[in-house]
Amino acid sequence: MSLPPEQAAASFRLHHPDLVLPPVVVVVPAFNEAGAVGPVVRSVPARLGGLDAATLVVDDGSSDSTLEEARAAGALVCSLPVNCGQGTALRLGYDVAIEHGARYLATLDADGQWSAADLDPMAARVTSGAADIVSGTRRGSGPRDSDDRVLRRSGVVVFAAVIRLLTGARVTDPANGLRVMTSQVAQGVQLDQPQFQSTELLISALCRGFRYEEIHVSHGPRQIGLSKKGRSLGYALRFSRALFGTYLRERGWRRRARP
Numbered sequence: 548m549s550l551p552p553e554q555a556a557a558s559f560r561l562h563h564p565d566l567v568l569p570p571v572v573v574v575v576p577a578f579n580e581a582g583a584v585g586p587v588v589r590s591v592p593a594r595l596g597g598l599d600a601a602t603l604v605v606d607d608g609s610s611d612s613t614l615e616e617a618r619a620a621g622a623l624v625c626s627l628p629v630n631c632g633q634g635t636a637l638r639l640g641y642d643v644a645i646e647h648g649a650r651y652l653a654t655l656d657a658d659g660q661w662s663a664a665d666l667d668p669m670a671a672r673v674t675s676g677a678a679d680i681v682s683g684t685r686r687g688s689g690p691r692d693s694d695d696r697v698l699r700r701s702g703v704v705v706f707a708a709v710i711r712l713l714t715g716a717r718v719t720d721p722a723n724g725l726r727v728m729t730s731q732v733a734q735g736v737q738l739d740q741p742q743f744q745s746t747e748l749l750i751s752a753l754c755r756g757f758r759y760e761e762i763h764v765s766h767g768p769r770q771i772g773l774s775k776k777g778r779s780l781g782y783a784l785r786f787s788r789a790l791f792g793t794y795l796r797e798r799g800w801r802r803r804a805r806p
C-alpha cells in the first residue's frame with residue numbers, strides 16, 4: 548500500500564502524462580483555503596526572475612472547495628487524499644515540479660498573507676545565479692509586519708537569533724512563507740518534517756553550503772479562513788524541536804561528508 552504523497556504523485560502523473568513545466572514553478576501548499584486560494588493563484592505573475600512561471604497548488608486533504616477553486620483559477624493541482632502537513636505538501640510539490648522539468652522553485656502560502664509580486668526580485672537573484680536560495684523577511688526596513696501577536700513576533704526574533712548563532716548566517720525571519728531556490732537546493736537538502744519545513748529547509752541548506760540571501764517582503768493579515776498553526780506556545784515548542792533536531796542531524800551529516 549503506497550503512502551499518501553506517492554498516491555498523489557502517481558495520480559498527478561496519470562492526469563498529466565506529457566506535462567513539461569516552465570523553468571519556474573510556484574508551489575502553493577493549501578489546506579482548507581477556499582475563498583483565499585483562487586485570488587492567490589490569480590496573483591502569481593506569468594514570469595518570475597525573467598523566466599516563465601507556473602503555479603502548482605498542493606491540496607493537503609482539504610474538505611472544502613480548495614481543489615476546485617485552485618483549478619478554476621488556472622493552477623495545476625496535486626491532491627493529497629488526507630491531510631499530511633504543510634512540510635509534506637511542500638516536499639511533494641517540489642518533487643512533482645522537478646519531475647516535470649522545473650529548474651527553480653518558489654513557495655507561496657494559499658492564505659493570501661504574502662504578496663506574489665514580492666517573488667519577482669527574489670527569483671531574479673536565483674535565476675541570475677547570485678544566490679541558491681532566497682527567503683523573504685518581514686524584519687528590517689520596509690513595510691511593517693502586520694502580525695501583532697506578541698508571542699509570534701517574539702518567536703521570529705528569538706528563533707532567528709538562535710539560527711544565526713548556530714549557523715553564522717544572517718537569518719532574520721526563519722518562518723517566512725516566501726522562498727525561491729534552485730532545484731539543486733531542494734534535491735540537496737534533507738526534508739523529513741511533516742509540518743515545520745521552513746526551518747528544516749533553511750538549516751539544512753545553510754549547513755550544506757548553499758548561498759543564502761533575504762529580501763524584504765510585506766505580510767498582511769488573513770482576510771478569510773483560520774490559521775492552521777494552533778496555539779502559539781505549542782507551536783513554538785514544536786518549532787524549536789524541528790530547529791534543534793535539524794541542526795543536530797546536519798552536524799552529523801557534515802561529519803560524515805568530511806573526507
Ligand SMILES: Nc1nc2c(ncn2[C@@H]2O[C@H](COP(=O)(O)OP(=O)(O)OP(=O)(O)O)[C@@H](O)[C@H]2O)c(=O)[nH]1
Nearest residue numbers: 576577578580607632633636656657658774775776
Ligand atoms: N499549518 C498548516 N498549513 C498547511 C497545512 N497544509 C497546508 N498548509 C498551508 O500552509 C500555508 C501556511 O499555513 P498557515 O496556517 O496560514 O500558517 P502561517 O501563515 O505560517 O501562520 P499564520 O500567521 O497563523 O496564518 C497555508 O497556505 C496553508 O493552507 C497543514 O497541515 N498545516
Ligand SMILES: [Mg+2]
Nearest residue numbers: 656658660774
Ligand atoms: Mg498564514
